Amino acid sequence: MARERSGPTVAHLVLATRLKELRERAGLSPGQAADALGAHPATVRRIEQARTSLDEGQVHTLLRAYGAGPAEIREILGKLATANLPGWWHPWRAVMDSWQLDLMSVESAASVVRTWDPALVPALLRTPDYARAVLDALWPFLSPADRDRRTEFLMERQERVRAQQTHIWALMSAAALHTRVGGEEIMAGQMRKLRSAAGRREATLQVHALHGPPHVLTECPSLTLFRVDVPEIPDHVVRQGSPAGSADVVQEPAAVAAYRTLLDYSCLTASHPHKWKEVLP
Incomplete structure (x- = not known):
């Protein structure tokens, strides 16, 4: 069975x-x-x-x-x-999106996670307060208990990724730094976390300035590319959309390569990793 x-x-x-x-x-x-x-x-x-x-x-x-x-x-x-042993994420499966059930093992073994977000701070870099405020805004139909569990799950994901020394390469629009999620205190805490992340060896942060020209990902929704250093596991891309929680999972090599190329081109025109703080609000 x-x-x-x-x-x-x-x-x-x-x-x-x-x-x-x-x-x-x-x-x-x-x-x-x-x-x-x-x-x-x-x-x-x-x-x-x-x-x-x-x-x-x-x-x-x-x-x-x-x-x-x-x-x-x-x-x-x-x-x-x-x-056949259940993954560490098993206790949270009731509040996980279907794509997370399929992809959490890949994230949990990833050596590199590359992510693009056009409007919000990427999930793996969010504070608990910011993450909960995003859920309050985008998932009002969930019970408060489920939103708490989703926040707990995200924090556990962050701890696991940090423990395995996965390199997080985050690319975002400066709009993500100006979109007011929660109150001023929540935003200030989130900015502190980004500054701290930028100082870690296993993190790379880049930002497209508000008044910069359009780039190849300008009209693209949130993307996450997972690289696992295991020959049997190909790179995966998750393209998240609307409504909240929906996503397409891509692992066909040609399609993944196309998304990787888009990320590469967009990173070339974004702020240099050592200068990204200049675009902080």
Whole structure:
């Protein structure tokens, strides 16, 4: 029986990718693999996309169908227990967006997170007060308890990213520094946090000035690019939109490369990381 969905872990993603590679190396289609399982091809696709837990019996059957040797079968089955463990984010799953359930393992293993926000301070750099004020403004239909839980979850994400020394490369419009979120005290606290972040080795902050020319991301909504130094896990891009909480997740290499190029061009025309404080309000 599949476990309650809480999003795949990195170990889960790696094993799912490996199963897909073994199937392709064996020259079998998803339909042929499904025949070996006595299941629908959608089952194989869900396994390979890490959208369901890895059942030991199913994995063993697939490995035999793919021609894996005894040593490889023992190795993979030995990693199943770890792969199926719930991620650290499991306690917050009730207030997580669907894209977060799928992408939190990627963020939790990312070596670099690049982000663009046209109107607000990026989530991974927000103070608790600023984050809660954003939720109050954009998510008024949520209960106060759910907004509290979402704020707690974001703060835990920040702690995890900081602990793993992920490099945060944040690009924003100066409008994000002038958009009044909460009162003056909340904004002052947020500016202090940005100044502190800019002084850390694992952070890069750049800002497009209010009176500067348009750039390649001017009309683009919030973007986040995740880079994981694990060969089996490709770079992912999350493009957030409206209504709040909706997002497109992109991992097709050509599309991800296109977004990376846009970020590169936009960073070239933004403030130099060492001079970004000059545009602070």
